[in-house]
Amino acid sequence: MNQEQERKVLKDQNGSKVRYRVLWTLKDEYLNGIALLITEHLPKYQAYVKNLKKNNFTVIGYARKSPGQEQQEVRVGLVQKMVNKLYDTLLVNRVFVTTLSRANDTITSRDTNGKNAQLTLLNQVHGNTQDLSEYICTSKNNCLVAIDFAGLSTNTSDLYDFIVYVFLYEKSNHFSLKMIF
Incomplete structure (x- = not known):
């Protein structure tokens, strides 16, 4: 994939500026x-x-949607598509969702205000991020799946802190989160 650096704005035959992008193949x-x-x-x-x-592993799906300007029905539809993909393509057993958090928000601080009204409009959802933490801490042999890296967190130190939190959780006498995809 060798490509010389080129200007992104050139002038056409009439002297008008023409913008373009280099396509890497x-x-x-x-x-x-x-x-x-x-x-x-x-x-x-x-x-x-x-x-x-x-x-005997439970495969847990997690979906996250950043804040946005979409109308509620569009937002719910987008999250529901993520939920469906987790079940249908990624073969999870349970799904937990946060409908309003940024990828760099700490995982343990998400959904601390209780249930979100949008969550009740989703099918096959077992709760929010706080419910996810509780479930992982009180069950055994879990594998956590997120659709992409930003689906869980873009902050690697926060991800580490979350894993430690789950491991040291007061109700947990075992390390139930065995892997993350």
């Missing part, structure tokens, strides 16, 4: 290998999750 020799990796990833992941479930 994958070299042909790598295309088949990357396409194969992409197509094989999901089935391998799903087989791995099925094996976890056979070994």
Whole structure:
């Protein structure tokens, strides 16, 4: 992927400014290998999750939506799509959701004001972030799945603090969160 740096604004034949963007493409020799990796990833992941479930793991999904200007019905629809993906594609057993937090908000501070009205409009949701913490601390053999890195947290030290919090939680006499995807 070698590309010379070019100006992003040029002038056309009439002297008018024309903006453009450089498009990076994958070299042909790598295309088949990357396409194969992409197509094989999901089935391998799903087989791995099925094996976890056979070994008595509970696979927990977590979805987070940042604050935005969307109308409530649009916002609920977007979160519901994430919930559905967690169940249908990522094969989770339970889903917990926060409908109004930023990716850099600390995990333990999310949803501390109680239940959000939008949460009641979602299907197949087992609670908010506080409910997630409680569930992990009071159950065994959990695997936490988020759709992407920012779905859980963009702050790695906060993620570490969350794991330590779950581990040291006063009701927990065992380390129930075994893995995070």
